[in-house]
Amino acid sequence: MDGVISRNISEGIRAASGYLTIDLTALARNYERLVKEVSPAGAAAVVKADAYGLGADRVATHLYAKGCRHFFVAQFVEALKLRPLLADDARIFVLNGLQPGNESDCARHGIVPVINSLDQWRRWAGAARAAGHALPAVLQFDTGMSRLGVPPEERDALAELVKSETSIAVLFVMSHLASADDAGSGQNESQLAEMQVVAAAFPQFNVCFANSGGIFLGRSYHGVLARPGIALYGGAPNVGGVNPLEPVVSLDISVVQTRTVRAGAHVGYGGSHVVAGETRLATIAAGYADGLPRSLSGCGAVYCDGIRLPIIGRVSMDSITIDISALPEGRLTLGSRVEMLGPHQTLEDVARDANTISYEILTGLGNRYQRTYR
Numbered sequence: 305m306d307g308v309i310s311r312n313i314s315e316g317i318r319a320a321s322g323y324l325t326i327d328l329t330a331l332a333r334n335y336e337r338l339v340k341e342v343s344p345a346g347a348a349a350v351v352k353a354d355a356y357g358l359g360a361d362r363v364a365t366h367l368y369a370k371g372c373r374h375f376f377v378a379q380f381v382e383a384l385k386l387r388p389l390l391a392d393d394a395r396i397f398v399l400n401g402l403q404p405g406n407e408s409d410c411a412r413h414g415i416v417p418v419i420n421s422l423d424q425w426r427r428w429a430g431a432a433r434a435a436g437h438a439l440p441a442v443l444q445f446d447t448g449m450s451r452l453g454v455p456p457e458e459r460d461a462l463a464e465l466v467k468s469e470t471s472i473a474v475l476f477v478m479s480h481l482a483s484a485d486d487a488g489s490g491q492n493e494s495q496l497a498e499m500q501v502v503a504a505a506f507p508q509f510n511v512c513f514a515n516s517g518g519i520f521l522g523r524s525y526h527g528v529l530a531r532p533g534i535a536l537y538g539g540a541p542n543v544g545g546v547n548p549l550e551p552v553v554s555l556d557i558s559v560v561q562t563r564t565v566r567a568g569a570h571v572g573y574g575g576s577h578v579v580a581g582e583t584r585l586a587t588i589a590a591g592y593a594d595g596l597p598r599s600l601s602g603c604g605a606v607y608c609d610g611i612r613l614p615i616i617g618r619v620s621m622d623s624i625t626i627d628i629s630a631l632p633e634g635r636l637t638l639g640s641r642v643e644m645l646g647p648h649q650t651l652e653d654v655a656r657d658a659n660t661i662s663y664e665i666l667t668g669l670g671n672r673y674q675r676t677y678r
C-alpha cells in the first residue's frame with residue numbers, strides 16, 4: 305500500500321466513521337475497586353476474547369503495571385499471544401484446558417493449563433516428567449454448570465492421582481458460577497456448597513471461585529483469588545442493582561447523510577418502517593458488520609446533546625438510520641458524531657435493546673472503528 309495512505313489509515317485520519325475510546329485509567333480504577341472488594345483475597349484479570357474485545361495486549365499490560373499478576377484466557381492460542389507481552393512473574397491460565405498436542409508448548413512457554421479432566425491431568429503429568437521439573441496447574445471442578453471441569457463422580461479418582469503425583473504444582477482449585485449475575489438465584493448457594501465440598505477434599509490447595517458477579521455475592525465466594533472479567537470493562541456485575549464500576553468504553557458514530565422525508569416514506573431494507581409524518585432522518589456509518597446487532601432494528605437509539613434519537617427501520621451491514629426530528633434543524637450535518645455508548649447510554653442499555661447481554665456487545669465491537677486508548 306502507498307506509504308501515505310497506510311500511515312493515514314493507521315493514524316485514523318478521516319478514515320474511520322466510528323470512534324471507539326477505551327479509557328485505561330477507568331479500567332485501572334475498576335481493577336482497584338475489585339481488589340478492594342475482595343481483599344485480603346487477590347484479583348486476577350480475565351482477558352479472554354481479546355479482553356472482551358477491548359484489546360488484550362493493552363488491557364493486560366496496563367493491569368500488570370497496576371499490580372495484576374494473574375491473567376485468564378480461554379484458549380491456548382490467546383495465551384501464546386499474551387505470553388511475550390508480560391513479564392515472567394505474570395501467570396497466564398487457559399480456562400478451556402489442555403488440548404491434546406499442546407502439552408510441550410504449554411510447558412515450554414510457562415503457560416498454566418486449567419485441568420478439566422483426569423485425562424488432562426495425566427497428559428500434564430507426562431509433560432512434567434518429560435520436562436524433568438514440576439509444572440504448575442489449576443484444577444477445575446464442575447459444581448453445577450455442567451460445562452467445564454472434573455465432574456463430581458471423578459473427584460475421588462483425581463484426589464488419588466494428585467496424591468501419587470509430585471510433578472504437578474497445583475496453584476488453585478477452581479469452579480465457575482452459572483448465575484452469579486443474579487444475587488437472588490439459589491444456584492449460587494448450591495454451587496458454593498459444592499465448592500466447599502471440593503475444598504474439603506483438597507484442603508492443601510487454595511480456592512479460586514468468583515467471577516464479577518460472584519465478587520459481589522460476598523466474602524464466602526472470594527477464595528484467595530477472584531476472576532473478574534466484565535466488571536473490569538465497566539459492565540454491571542449483577543442485574544438490577546446499581547453498577548459500582550465505571551464505564552470504560554465509549555463509542556461515537558459519524559453521520560454520513562441527512563434528509564427530510566414525507567409522511568408514508570419507507571425506511572431501510574424491507575421497507576419495514578413507514579414514517580407517520582414529515583420526519584428528519586440521519587444515516588450513521590456503522591451497522592451489524594461493526595457489531596451493532598440487527599436486533600436493534602426499530603428499538604435501539606443513539607444520543608446527541610442528551611436527546612434520544614431512535615433507530616428506525618432495519619440495521620444494515622454498514623449503516624443505521626435514526627430519527628433526528630427531536631434535534632434543532634442543522635444540528636447534525638455530514639461528519640457530526642452521535643453517541644452509541646457513553647454518558648447517556650450504557651452497555652447494558654444497548655444490550656437490553658438488542659435483546660442480548662453486555663458481554664456480547666463488547667466482544668462483537670468491530671475492527672473498523674478508530675480505537676483510542678486513554
Ligand SMILES: *Cc1c(COP(=O)(O)O)cnc(C)c1O
Binds near residue numbers: 350514516517532535
Ligand atoms: C469468562 C469467565 C470469567 C469472567 O466472568 P465475568 O462474568 O466476565 O466476570 C471467570 N471465570 C471463568 C471460568 C470464565 O469463563
